[in-house]
Every structure is written in C-alpha cells, then in structure tokens.
Amino acid sequence: MCLTMSLKTNLPIAEIAVRANTTRITAMAMTNHSQLGHTGGDLSSADILTCLYFGEILSVRPEDPTWQRRDRFIMSKGHCSGAYYSTLAARGFFPESLLKTFMDPLSPLNGHPDRNKLPGVEANTGPLGHGLPIAVGAALAAKMKGEPWRVFVLTGDGELQEGSNWEAAMTAHHYSLDNLIVIVDRNRIQQGDFTESTIRMDPLPEKWQAFGFTVKELDGHNHAELLRAFESVPLSKGKPTCFIANTTKGKGVSFAENRPAWHHGVPTRQQLHIAAEELKVELPW
Amino acid sequence: MVNTSMTERTRFSNEHPKELFDCRDSYSSTLESMAAQDDRVCAIVNDSVSSTKLKNFKTQFPNRFVNVGIAEQNMVGVGAGLANGGMVPYVCGASCFLIARAMEQVKVDLGYSKWNVKLCGMSSGMAYGQLGATHHSIEDLAWTRVIPNLTVVVPADPQETEQIMRYSLEHSGPMFIRISRMPVPAVHLSSETFNLGKAAVLNQGDDVTIITNGVLVYKALLAAQALETRGIYARVLNMSSIKPIDSDAIVNAARTTRGIVTAEEALLAGGLGSAVAEILALHHPAPMRMLGVPDVFAPTGSSEFLLEHFQLTEQGITAAALELIDKKNP
Numbered sequence: 001m002c003l004t005m006s007l008k009t010n011l012p013i014a015e016i017a018v019r020a021n022t023t024r025i026t027a028m029a030m031t032n033h034s035q036l037g038h039t040g041g042d043l044s045s046a047d048i049l050t051c052l053y054f055g056e057i058l059s060v061r062p063e064d065p066t067w068q069r070r071d072r073f074i075m076s077k078g079h080c081s082g083a084y085y086s087t088l089a090a091r092g093f094f095p096e097s098l099l100k101t102f103m104d105p106l107s108p109l110n111g112h113p114d115r116n117k118l119p120g121v122e123a124n125t126g127p128l129g130h131g132l133p134i135a136v137g138a139a140l141a142a143k144m145k146g147e148p149w150r151v152f153v154l155t156g157d158g159e160l161q162e163g164s165n166w167e168a169a170m171t172a173h174h175y176s177l178d179n180l181i182v183i184v185d186r187n188r189i190q191q192g193d194f195t196e197s198t199i200r201m202d203p204l205p206e207k208w209q210a211f212g213f214t215v216k217e218l219d220g221h222n223h224a225e226l227l228r229a230f231e232s233v234p235l236s237k238g239k240p241t242c243f244i245a246n247t248t249k250g251k252g253v254s255f256a257e258n259r260p261a262w263h264h265g266v267p268t269r270q271q272l273h274i275a276a277e278e279l280k281v282e283l284p285w
Numbered sequence: 286m287v288n289t290s291m292t293e294r295t296r297f298s299n300e301h302p303k304e305l306f307d308c309r310d311s312y313s314s315t316l317e318s319m320a321a322q323d324d325r326v327c328a329i330v331n332d333s334v335s336s337t338k339l340k341n342f343k344t345q346f347p348n349r350f351v352n353v354g355i356a357e358q359n360m361v362g363v364g365a366g367l368a369n370g371g372m373v374p375y376v377c378g379a380s381c382f383l384i385a386r387a388m389e390q391v392k393v394d395l396g397y398s399k400w401n402v403k404l405c406g407m408s409s410g411m412a413y414g415q416l417g418a419t420h421h422s423i424e425d426l427a428w429t430r431v432i433p434n435l436t437v438v439v440p441a442d443p444q445e446t447e448q449i450m451r452y453s454l455e456h457s458g459p460m461f462i463r464i465s466r467m468p469v470p471a472v473h474l475s476s477e478t479f480n481l482g483k484a485a486v487l488n489q490g491d492d493v494t495i496i497t498n499g500v501l502v503y504k505a506l507l508a509a510q511a512l513e514t515r516g517i518y519a520r521v522l523n524m525s526s527i528k529p530i531d532s533d534a535i536v537n538a539a540r541t542t543r544g545i546v547t548a549e550e551a552l553l554a555g556g557l558g559s560a561v562a563e564i565l566a567l568h569h570p571a572p573m574r575m576l577g578v579p580d581v582f583a584p585t586g587s588s589e590f591l592l593e594h595f596q597l598t599e600q601g602i603t604a605a606a607l608e609l610i611d612k613k614n615p
Contacts, residue, residue, distance in 0.1 A: 068371055116399060122369060124398040127389055133359040134394060137366020137374070144327060144349055144372060151366075164390075167359035175351070 016223045019090065020050040021279040024252055026099060027082030028267050028275055029284050034103035036111060040262040041156065042083035044187040044220070044247040048154060049087040051226040058152065062092035065119040071149050072138045074123045076131020077156040077185060078112040079264075085109055085118070093120030100285060129162025131155060132182065136168045139180040139240075150179045150233065158190025161199055166211065169240075173212025178234035182213065182242045185220065187249035191263045205244050213242040220245030252279050296474065296487065296506065305468035309407060311443035312464050313338035315450040316375055316405075320346050323454060325373045329353060331360050336466075337377040337407055357382050361390035361402070368400040373454060380406030380422035380463060381413070388428060395459035396432035403453045408466040409439075410499065410550035411583055411591040418582035427555025429461045430528050436460040436481065437528040441502035442472045445525060448479035456481070465550075467500045467588050472523070482529035490518030493606045494538035496561055497548040498525045501597055505548060508602035519606060527557055535564045539571035544609040546574045548602050550592070553577040574605040 023046045031037030052058050058071045075084045082102070089096040094108075101107035108117035112126030123134045135153035142149045155165065172180050186204065188195050195201045205215045214235040218225050226245070235241045249263070250256030253275045256265060267275065276283045320326040320342065327349035330337050334352065343350045349372075353360045357378060364376040376383070383406050384391060395402050406425060413420035429437045436458060440446040446464060453460050477485055487502065488509045497505045502523050509519040520542055522534055538545055545565070547558035558575035565571050578595050592598055596605070 072369065114397070123365070124393055127393055129358070130362055130390065130394060133362025133390070134366040134369065136359070137363035138369045139366070140351060140363065141367045141370020141372045144367075145370065147370075149370075164356075164358040164362065167353070167356035168362065170356070171351075171353045171359060171363060174354075 013223050016050055016054055018281065019054050020046045020223070021252060021281045023050060023083050023086045023090070025272070025276050025279055025281050026086040026284045028253070028272055030082045030086070030099055030102035032267050032269065032272055033100060035266050036103055036264070037082050037266065038079045038264050039256055039267060040189060040249040040265065041077060041080040041185065041187065043251045043253060043256060044249045045077065045080050045154060045185045046083050046251070047221045047223060048183055048185065048226060048245055049083055051223055051230060052152060053087050053091045055223070055227045055230065057227070057230040059149070062120065065093055069147055069149055072122050072135065072151040074125070074131045074135045074138070074151065074153040075113060076125055076128070076153050077159055078125030081109070081111060081113050084113060088118070088120040091120070094118060128156065128159040129164035132165045132168040135180060136171050136177065139172070139177040140175060142179050143175070143177070150181060152181045152183065154183045154185060156190070157184055157186045157188060157201055157204070158195050158198065160184065160201060169208070169211040169213065172240040176238045177240045178236065178238050180240040181233050182208070182240065184242065184244050185247055186244050187247045189249040189258070189260050189263060193260055208242040208244070212239060214239045215242045215244065217244045217246060220247035221251055254278060296472065303470055305470055306443045307466055307468060308440055308443055308446040308464050309338045309466055311446040312405060312450055312462075313342065315447045317342050317345060319451065319454055320349060323373070324349070325371065326454065327351065327367060327372050327374050329360055329364055329367070329374050329376045331355055331357050331378040331382065333378055333407070336379060337405070339377060357386035358390050361387040361404070362394050364402040365390070365394035365398060365400040368402050373401060373403070375403045375405055377405040377407065379413070379420070380409035380425050381420050384422065384425040384428055384461070391429065391435070392432055396435045399434050399458055401457055402459050404459070404461045406461060406463045409463045410465055411588050412466045414586050414588035414591045417585050421583050423551045423578050423583065425461070425463060426527060426549070426551045426557065427559070430555060430560060434458060435528070437463070438481070439463045439498040439525050439527060441499055441523055441525060442469050444471060444473045444475070445479055449525070452479055452481065463499065465500045469500050470503050472502050472506060479525065481526050482531055483526065484522040484524045484531040484534040486520065487523050488519060488521035490520040491542055492518045493610055494520040494522060494542045494545045495548065495602060495606065496522045496524050496535070496538070496545055496557065498523055498527070498557060499550055501548045501550055504597065504599050505602055507599035508606065511599060511603045512606055517606070517610065524557060527560060530560050530564065532564050532568070535561055536569045539565055539569040544572035544574070546576065546602060546605045546609060548576040548597055550597060551577055553579055572609055574609050576601060576605055
C-alpha cells in the first residue's frame with residue numbers, strides 16, 4: 001500500500017486502508033449475525049465507500065443529514081448494505097451499536113436500505129437499476145436550482161443488465177449532467193456466476209463512452225488512485241463521469257476472493273477470525 | 286322520504302351549460318399557474334409533450350421541463366431524484382405506460398420511499414378506445430390502490446381537476462392523479478371543493494346510492510335524474526379520492542339507503558367497486574351492484590362505444606339501481 005497523503009484530506013492513506021478493512025470485517029460480522037448478507041460485494045465495494053466518506057470527497061454533514069446542499073451518494077447496489085451501513089455508522093450518521101441489529105426483527109437496518117429508517121440513506125434500493133435514475137434526478141435538481149452539489153452513485157456490474165440504467169444514462173448525457181459521477185463496482189461476478197458467463201458486459205467502458213460519459217478505468221482497491229480520481233471530477237465539463245472500478249469480489253479474504261458462491265455467502269464464526277487475521281483488524285464483536 | 290334533488294334545478298340548468306371539456310386542459314393550465322408561483326414545480330415527460338398538453342409549460346419554464354424520452358422506469362426514478370433535490374416533480378405520461386411500465390419504480394421509489402412525486406396519468410381508462418387493450422389503462426386503479434403511502438385520485442371535471450392539482454402541491458407525499466381525455470361537462474358547483482378522503486355528495490337521495498368518479502360522474506347524475514322520474518331518489522357520491530377513501534360516506538350510504546351501485550371506468554377487480562366492497566364487508570354489508578370491466582381485455586372501439594359495451598352509461602347505471610331496489614323489494 002502506498003503511504004502517500006490524500007491530496008484533500010491530509011489523512012494518511014494507511015488510515016483509509018485500515019478503515020476499509022474495518023468496514024469489511026464489520027460487514028462480515030453483521031452477515032454472521034443475521035445469517036444473511038452479501039459478503040462478496042461488501043468486500044469489493046469497501047475501498048470505494050471508504051474513500052468517498054473518509055477521503056473528504058463527499059460534502060456531507062452527519063449531524064444534519066438532509067442538509068440541502070450536501071453531495072448525494074446513492075448506493076444503487078443496495079444489497080451491499082453491510083458495507084454501506086458500516087461506513088455510514090463509522091462516519092457518524094447513526095450509532096455503531098445499531099450495526100449489531102442488522103436484519104433483526106423491526107431493526108432500522110433492513111437487508112436493503114430504507115431512507116425513512118436510517119439517516120444518511122439517500123434512496124431505497126435493493127431492486128437493481130433504481131439508483132442511477134434517482135441520481136440523474138438529483139443531479140437535474142441541482143442544475144435547476146443552480147446548486148453546487150454533486151451526485152455519486154455506486155452500481156454493481158451485473159446490475160447494469162437492467163435496462164433502466166441505460167435509459168438514465170441517455171438522460172444524463174442529454175442534459176449534460178457533469179455533476180453526476182457513476183462508479184461501477186466491476187467485480188465481474190453476479191449472483192449466479194461470472195458476469196461474462198451470464199450475459200456479456202464487455203466492452204463496458206466503451207458502452208458508457210457511447211452513452212456520452214467520460215470514462216476512466218481504475219483499480220477499485222487502490223486508495224490513492226480512487227481519491228485522485230474522485231477529486232478530479234468532472235472529468236469533462238458538460239459531460240457525466242463514469243469510473244469503472246476494477247475490483248475483486250470478496251477482496252481481502254482468501255476464502256471469499258473471486259468466488260461466485262460468496263456473492264451471498266455467510267461466514268462462520270471461525271471464518272470471521274480468519275478474515276480478521278488476514279485483514280489485520282479487530283473483530284467488532 | 287325527504288329528498289332534495291338538485292341535479293335538474295341547479296347543477297346543470299342554472300350553473301352549467303352543456304359544454305364539454307377535456308380535463309387535460311385544466312390540469313396543464315393549472316400546472317403552469319402553479320409553476321409560476323412556486324419554483325419547486327417541474328414537469329417530467331416521456332416524449333409525449335403534446336398528449337400531456339405541456340407545450341406551453343415547456344416554453345414558459347424550459348429549465349424546469351425534462352423530457353427523458355420513451356423511458357418510463359427512468360422517468361419515475363428521475364422524479365424521485367428531483368424530489369430528493371427539493372423539487373416537486375409532476376411526472377406526466379399516458380397512464381397505460383406511466384403506471385404499468387414503471388410499476389416497480391412506483392412501488393419502491395415513490396410508495397416505499399415516500400418521495401414527494403406527483404404522477405399525472407393521462408388518457409386513463411378507456412380513453413384510447415380504438416387503439417386497443419395495449420393502450421387502455423383499466424388496471425391502474427387496482428395497481429396503484431394497493432401501494433402503501435400512494436394517494437390515488439380521479440377528478441371528474443375541469444373544476445375538480447384544478448382543485449386536485451392545487452391540492453397536490455400542498456400534499457406531502459406521492460400521488461397518482463388519473464386524468465381522462467374523454468370530453469366531460471362540468472358537474473361541480475363553483476361552491477364545491479375537493480377534500481382528500483371525502484366524497485362529494487352531488488345529488489341527495491335516500492333510496493339508493495351511486496358511487497362513482499371521473500368521466501362517469503356525469504352519467505351517474507343523468508341516471509339519478511332518470512330514476513327521479515320514477516320516484517326513486519338516488520344519492521350520487523363522487524368518490525374522486527379512492528385512496529384514502531371516505532369510509533364514513535360508504536357506511537352511511539349502506540345504513541341510510543337500500544343499496545349501492547358502483548360505476549368505474551376500470552377493471553372491476555381491485556378498483557373503486559372493490560374498495561367500496563371491502564369497507565362494506567367489514568363494517569356494514571349491503572346489497573351492491575358493481576359496474577365496470579369484468580375480467581377481460583376491452584375490445585377496440587371508441588371510448589363511448591366501450592362505455593356502452595360495459596353498461597357504463599346513464600341507462601346501465603339506472604338499470605343496475607332499479608335491479609338492486611327491485612331485488613330487495615320485489
């Protein structure tokens with residue numbers, strides 16, 4: 001891991017790395033608690049989420065979560081709620097103690113996020129292909145109001161098989177939404193199999209380019225690269241941005257890495273200990 | 286039995302000449318007026334600028350007009366996002382596509398999320414009669430009525446359309462406003478106002494009750510007149526607010542009249558008649574006749590032809606009321 005400093009935050013990259021791995025182990029502990037969850041995507045998206053919320057990329061106020069001029073982050077891949085909740089709690093949107101209630105009866109921590117139950121959640125997601133249209137609407141609202149906020153949306157790659165994403169992409173291009181940043185968690189695995197064996201996604205960057213986005217591929221686990229990219233948006237004035245973040249599903253945990261079965265695999269207590277050791281962080285409980 | 290029918294005396298003869306209106310004109314001019322007064326108001330369409338009658342809106346408020354093209358799922362999601370950004374979006378399109386194509390977005394992005402988005406479904410019911418069942422929207426009441434947090438309203442004439450549009454801006458939360466293109470006469474007195482969750486009593490009567498809304502209100506009033514000539518006094522309730530529905534008015538009708546006829550320009554399953562039957566079954570079972578489209582796709586034909594085909598006419602409603610009363614008092 002490169003120990004350079006983040007340009008904007010002055011936080012050591014190493015601290016972001018620890019935070020990302022804490023998110024990983026917390027999401028896994030939550031999945032162990034509920035015996036349900038999406039370990040593979042939690043682990044692939046943890047670095048992206050951590051850079052957005054802890055690299056001072058997103059202008060948000062946890063103490064005033066609906067502050068009108070905030071940057072919006074929309075977690076379109078709502079099934080990766082373990083990583084998302086863990087990040088929001090660590091950032092101070094709600095107490096970390098709530099994480100232990102993941103999917104418990106009447107818990108505000110649904111399997112998929114509900115904005116009416118948890119501060120910081122911008123959109124109710126879970127069914128795929130919902131986040132990008134909502135993000136486009138929020139970006140249009142900023143343009144209509146002349147407000148400075150940006151809208152970041154994280155989608156899965158299998159998720160892009162839903163046609164609503166491409167409807168929304170056309171709108172983003174037509175309305176020149178340079179305040180919209182799409183990040184694709186390109187881990188190449190969906191629920192049943194590898195994406196390319198399920199329904200071919202490649203050439204994915206070219207698809208986004210053809211839909212009018214300025215596209216950049218990056219290593220979705222390299223914090224310095226992620227932060228540099230997020231700090232440089234929009235990549236082109238007058239055009240929406242798309243980052244294809246190449247990731248590894250199950251990243252950082254040997255038994256889960258790049259295995260379709262870990263899309264919604266549930267770790268045992270013993271596996272949690274192995275994961276904590278590999279991630280070099282403490283188990284949260 | 287005391288009756289104070291006013292259909293002939295005031296509702297038509299005095300206040301309204303028999304001029305016919307397209308409620309879309311009322312909706313679009315009201316929306317323009319609202320946008321002029323409130324800069325949160327914006328309009329979203331799926332290509333259909335002319336059939337949503339928003340050409341003027343687009344000219345007047347180009348910055349607050351979004352055409353997403355033929356993409357209804359995206360359109361509803363964009364509406365939710367605009368609401369997230371503090372706008373009050375009016376998402377407008379032919380009802381058959383707006384609701385059916387975007388059903389999951391209506392459920393998740395609007396009902397479940399409670400975003401303050403207004404769906405304006407144009408040319409609903411069987412207004413696109415000749416175009417065939419693909420373009421009829423007779424399922425929309427059943428589909429929208431079952432979604433928690435979604436308010437469902439069906440205006441009957443230009444005045445009520447304007448009042449509902451203005452109300453929608455005050456109402457916090459998602460709404461489905463079902464607007465026809467079928468020509469209708471004015472049926473409301475200028476003194477009458479729309480109240481969400483309250484039925485408007487458009488004709489007093491204690492013999493039988495007719496509950497309806499939208500384009501059929503006028504036909505129900507004609508049926509009430511026809512019944513009156515036979516000495517039967519029909520109460521006519523305009524149930525423009527389907528959700529929330531006026532349970533008190535329904536139960537009161539069951540208690541104080543001899544039965545209820547419902548008439549709707551929609552499938553019988555899940556629509557207005559079903560909503561009334563649910564209230565009656567739980568609180569005050571009463572004889573009912575339900576007029577609407579049975580479990581079929583409607584054939585092709587003009588909208589007037591189709592209304593006749595399914596007995597959604599003055600004669601059909603009159604016959605149902607007579608049958609109901611005869612059955613109870615042979």
